[in-house]
Every structure is written in structure tokens, then in C-alpha cells.
Amino acid sequence: MPRKNLNKELAIKVENLSKKFGDFTAVDNISFQVKQGEMFAFLGPNGAGKTTTIKMLTTLLNQTKGLMRVYGHDPQTDKNLVRNNFGIVFQDQSLDDELTAYENMEFHAVLYHVEKEERKKRIESLLKFVSLWDRKNDLVKTFSGGMRRRLEIARGLIHRPKILFLDEPTIGLDPQTRIHMWEYIKKLNKEENMTVFFTTHYMEEAEKYADRLAIIDSGKIITQGFVNEIIKSTKTNSLEEAFLKLTGKSIRDESAKSIDRMRMGRKV
Amino acid sequence: MIGPIYVMWLRQIKRYTRSKSRMIGSFAQPILFLLAFGFGFGPIYQKAGGGDYIQFLAPGIIAMSTLFTAMFTGIEVIWDRRFGFLKETLVAPVPRIQIMIGRTLGGATVAFAHGILVAIIAMFVGFKITNPMNIPLALLFLFLIALLFTALGTAVASKLEDMQAFPLIMNFLIMPIFFLSGALFPLNGLPKAIEIFTKINPLTYGVNGLRATLTGGVQTGLMMNLGVMIVVTIVIGLIGSYMFSKIEI
Ligand SMILES: Nc1ncnc2c1ncn2[C@@H]1O[C@H](COP(=O)(O)OP(=O)(O)OP(=O)(O)O)[C@@H](O)[C@H]1O
Ligand SMILES: [Mg+2]
Numbered sequence: 317m318p319r320k321n322l323n324k325e326l327a328i329k330v331e332n333l334s335k336k337f338g339d340f341t342a343v344d345n346i347s348f349q350v351k352q353g354e355m356f357a358f359l360g361p362n363g364a365g366k367t368t369t370i371k372m373l374t375t376l377l378n379q380t381k382g383l384m385r386v387y388g389h390d391p392q393t394d395k396n397l398v399r400n401n402f403g404i405v406f407q408d409q410s411l412d413d414e415l416t417a418y419e420n421m422e423f424h425a426v427l428y429h430v431e432k433e434e435r436k437k438r439i440e441s442l443l444k445f446v447s448l449w450d451r452k453n454d455l456v457k458t459f460s461g462g463m464r465r466r467l468e469i470a471r472g473l474i475h476r477p478k479i480l481f482l483d484e485p486t487i488g489l490d491p492q493t494r495i496h497m498w499e500y501i502k503k504l505n506k507e508e509n510m511t512v513f514f515t516t517h518y519m520e521e522a523e524k525y526a527d528r529l530a531i532i533d534s535g536k537i538i539t540q541g542f543v544n545e546i547i548k549s550t551k552t553n554s555l556e557e558a559f560l561k562l563t564g565k566s567i568r569d570e571s572a573k574s575i576d577r578m579r580m581g582r583k584v
Numbered sequence: 585m586i587g588p589i590y591v592m593w594l595r596q597i598k599r600y601t602r603s604k605s606r607m608i609g610s611f612a613q614p615i616l617f618l619l620a621f622g623f624g625f626g627p628i629y630q631k632a633g634g635g636d637y638i639q640f641l642a643p644g645i646i647a648m649s650t651l652f653t654a655m656f657t658g659i660e661v662i663w664d665r666r667f668g669f670l671k672e673t674l675v676a677p678v679p680r681i682q683i684m685i686g687r688t689l690g691g692a693t694v695a696f697a698h699g700i701l702v703a704i705i706a707m708f709v710g711f712k713i714t715n716p717m718n719i720p721l722a723l724l725f726l727f728l729i730a731l732l733f734t735a736l737g738t739a740v741a742s743k744l745e746d747m748q749a750f751p752l753i754m755n756f757l758i759m760p761i762f763f764l765s766g767a768l769f770p771l772n773g774l775p776k777a778i779e780i781f782t783k784i785n786p787l788t789y790g791v792n793g794l795r796a797t798l799t800g801g802v803q804t805g806l807m808m809n810l811g812v813m814i815v816v817t818i819v820i821g822l823i824g825s826y827m828f829s830k831i832e833i
Contacts, residue, residue: 377723396677406672410671411669426591427673427676427677429677
């Protein structure tokens, strides 16, 4: 049951949303809602349609049909209004290699209208938080995969959006860093009442940090609800077991490992 | 509003000045053209009664290097898409037209500065600006060339997904625009089809304008050249902004 007092306002409303690429249906008639202040996990095997859904919600991709609302605004028609409300950490890389870590942070802060004084303070504290302060003047192209990931997360946290989208934020990070990140995000969620919509393939992260979740497989949502309810209803002991029971044991497309490696490979 | 445009502008400048190989490459080409064509065709041109070929060629090469730099910085949108940075700017709470304006002004500034440096280099191989009073007008032409083709590069790149398209752009867009603009040879007595292309090629007007202001004093048609450049720049800028605002990732 919800541990905190959730606002009645809806952060996200999605009804019968579909996305086709040619003949292929990547997202198939999904519906769900996320409440203001919630930590919502969007889980599913590789290729399930998670990133595609996030791209539609964040105005990067137009839907094929259905209805979407982000704080009451339509990402398809009111793009600028929607963009005022969210922040995002993308699944794949989105830094400028030819800029320094500090410049990446600073440019982002300007694009997101963070005031100059506040900008300096936040950049310093966030770069320190991800242990990149002493590398702040180095070009990003000299960074390791994990360092880039840390920088991307730090950048995503400079401004304080009403809703933060995190698409596999902890991919490629060591366990220490992952815990560190999640605790910080959780704190923002609690203290600033920031809504968080995240995907991850680490079920223990979802189990620990999500209030509610949805599981999507082959473009369809197969279940959604509170974490403990889902574990209970599948008669399993952990979210990981529940996830495997619901989505089966067969591997999608390629082995998850090799996809992970491919992604990190791009960052190196 | 100034902030986002400014950082996008600044980013283009920083990327350019940091890439040493790109800078060297982009100066090597105009120098090579000046020397090869200048010394290669100079005597023939003179015999044919055209006068000093360097005086004719240099404005063309200045326009060429501005064209290339402008198109390349515009086309960088493809790289930014491929390496992911584009989506970071596309989801920002800033109207996309501001992102586009910042990028385009940044690319145009780089291309413009580049053209000026090439002009200075050309002076070392014997190019003379005949009427210094016309320099401001020449700079205006140069800036319009820079702006127009950065916007064109951005517009084209907004529609392309990957870098494989790059040779296509090079061979079917940039090269024809360059060769059929009068940059290298006078556009007299060409076959009808090619003549029509030179007439609709905006660089033709840019080259004419540059040549008139740098080497020929103010000639008739100068205002027409300027007018065409301004109108086409605005139109391409609007098309580019529209295409850029419709990018999906
Ligand atoms: N631009 C595109 N063109 C064609 N197909 C696409 C495109 N983008 C995604 N797809 C397909 O849509 C499906 C869903 O992809 P998506 O990236 O949303 O998966 P995901 O759930 O994020 O997976 P992962 O866990 O591997 O990140 C996949 O089968 C993918 O191949
Ligand atoms: Mg994904």
C-alpha cells in the first residue's frame, strides 16, 4: 500500500496507446496511469517497447494511435508544454563528446532555465556526488562507460522537473554506484515530491524503489499494480521470480548480456 | 530565450575550434584549389582574354570554402543524432526553433570566419581587393552564403537517419552547387539545362555578389544578387526550422 500521501493529480495518463514501425507493432494498445509523487517502474524483457513508450511520452516520437497525457498535456500536440514538465536520462548515450563534463552540465542547465547562481551550486554538488568534480574540465570522450553514465545521471538531475524519466539509468554501473544513485533519486522523490518513471532490468532495484509497476511484454502490458501485490498474486517470493513467471524464460532477440555489452561498447 | 540560442551557438564554435584535424583539412582544400587552379588555368584564362585568373578565382574559392564549412556544420545534425546528443536538445523545454537558430548561427559564424581566413590566404597568392569601401557589402554576402547553406545542411540532415547518406549529399548537392555557381569559370555559353541550374542555384548569386564587391566595384545587378540571397536565406531558414521541428528519434 502507498507509503506516502499521493496527490490526486495524474502525472501520466495513457489509454490504448499504440506505436507501429511499418507493419511491426512495437507498442500494442497499452493503458496505465502514474500518480503525482509516485515511483513507477516500467519493466519488461528486451524489445518489449519500454523505450518506445518513453519516447512517445517525451515528445520524441509520434504515436500511431491512442491517448497520452503528461500533467494534462498531450505530448503529440502540446510538445512545449509537456517539455516544461519532465527531465530524462536516456537509455543510450546523449552526451556531447567534444565538450567537457562541466560544459555538458552547464549547457543542459541553460537549456533548462536554471538561474546562474543556482546553476553553479547544483553543478558542483552533483559532479561531486558522482565523483567527477576533479574531471570536470576533461572532454567527455576521454571518459569510461561508467563515468559517462554517472555524468548523464548527474545532468538529468540539475533541474527539478515534476516528473523524471529514467530509462535503465543504472546500466553499466557498479553496485556501489547504483545504490548511491537510487538513494539520491529516492530522496528527491520524497523531499521534492518528484514523480519518477523508470525502467530497469535489475528486479531488485524495482522491488526496492518502485511504489507501483507495470510489466510489458511484446508491446502489451501483461500486469500492473503494487509490487507486493504482484509478488503475491504470482505466488512467488521476489519480483524477479514473479517477472520470470509472467514473461517466461525464453530469451528475447539476443541474450540480454550481449545487448548490455553492445550498449556499453558504444559508450566506451 | 537568449540563453538557449547562445549555448547552441557556443557549442558549434567550441566543437569546430577543438577539432584540429577538421580545421587543417578545411584550410588545406581551398589552398590546394587556389594553387592548382590558379596556376593551372591562369595562363589559359589570360590567353582567352579573361585577365588575371586569381582575381576571378579567389572570390569563388572563398565562397566554396564557406559553402563547404556551412554545409558540413549543418549536416552535423546527422552526427548528433547518431551519437545521441540531438535528443538531449530536442526534449529541452525550449522551442525547437530556438535550438535550430542557435545551431545555424553557430555553424554560419564558423563558416563566415572560415571564408574570411581564406580571403586572407588568397591575398598571399596575389589576390587584391580593389575597392576596400565595398568590404562591408562583401562581408554581408559572405555571411548570407554561410547562413543559407548552414540552414540548408540542417534542413537536409533533419530528414536523414544515418551517415551513409553523406556521399549522396556531397555528390548530388554540394558539388553541383559549387561547380555550377560560377566559382571556377564564367557561366557563359553553357547548354540550356545547365544554364537553368546555374540560375536557380543560390550560390551563383552569392558568388556574383562577392566577386562584384571584392574585385569589380559596384556593378549593376548587385542589389538583385543581394535580394535573391536574402530571400532564399529566409525561405531555406524557414524550411529548415520546420524540418528540424518535426524530427523524430
Ligand atoms: N525506429 C525503429 N524502427 C523500427 N523498429 C523499432 C524502432 N525503434 C524500436 N523498434 C522496435 O520496437 C521494439 C521495442 O523497442 P524498445 O526499444 O522500445 O524496447 P525496450 O523495451 O526498450 O527494450 P530494451 O530493454 O532492450 O531496451 C523492438 O522490437 C525494436 O526493434
Ligand atoms: Mg529500452
